Amino acid sequence: MVQVKKLKDGSRQIILNAKQFDEITRILSELAIKTKASTILLADISGQLITQRGNTDDINTAILSALAASDFAATSEMAKLVGEDAKFKLLFHEGEKRNVYLSNVGDNFFLVVVFDVSVTLGLVRIYTKKAIQNLIGVFDTSESDEDTKKIIDQDFTSMLGDMLDESFK
């Protein structure tokens, strides 16, 4: 379902179909209820937001996922420097009102859980771990019902060019 395709030039393309997306949203909703998290994001390691749950009106989640991805990547470099062969699996930021818990989901994705300090970290850890197993299960199911070629065709390219001209006047 989540296809991580290697293209001819070695670049990576991630495609998520509608069924997978619904399933992911369901898992995150459940996690949000169980952990009373205020916001939950799933993003890919390059910083692109995949989906979000909870209160996302007051937070710019595109920025949060870009920052979280860099946070993750920076600590992976730190891991190397201190002689840790594997990446750090999770990061925890403790605040006065809110805490942020970040954890990888396989090699290509990560989860950001923002929760109130009144919620214990242990609880968040347990449910997040479970959610990650479920998410990996969803990512592993392989079925593709869409064709990327159909979206990014010649028409698309020329229409995009026109829209850029219009927006960048």
Place this chain on the structure above:
Amino acid sequence: MFINWALQEINLKIVYYGPGMSGKTTNLEYVHSRLDPTLTGELVTLKTKEDRTIFFDFMQIEVGKIKGKKPKFNLYTVPGQVYYASSRKIILNGVDGVVFVADSQKDRMEGNIETLLDLEKNLKNMGYTLENFPWVIQYNKRDLPNSESLDILQKKLNFFGVPSFNAVAVKGSGVFDTLKSVINLVVKHVQQQL
């Protein structure tokens, strides 16, 4: 590239690369100030007290729906200073296209070359080469009296003949042309790769 079929979104990542003080952040600031606020999100800049980018700048832009699909462009800059090499590597993760912002001043040529080699090295680690990766060059600060001639800049930096643009980013000249060009290259590249 990330495609979300449920939301009909296509996400592309474009990184502004270049030596320190070449005007990468200025490019983003100009785009942010001129675009319709409905098309662009907040511009986040992680700067030092001295106004130098310490990690990256980030901004997301949208151009509306095309055939029902919503393309979103995530623009990043890297910190230019040599000692932030690992930050640059991190930000290139998952990149779809690069704008190389060169400083046109004569005494910055070495910095331009050094950073271009650094870009090449980082792209190679990710399995790309400068030859087949979508990127463009922007020769910034063309208004300064000590700027190098275009001929020499082209010869020394543009050895693959990628699209190049003259710019004075503080005044906005060349900024949108550069961005448009890299977006078009990326989309064409994606098309070819399918």
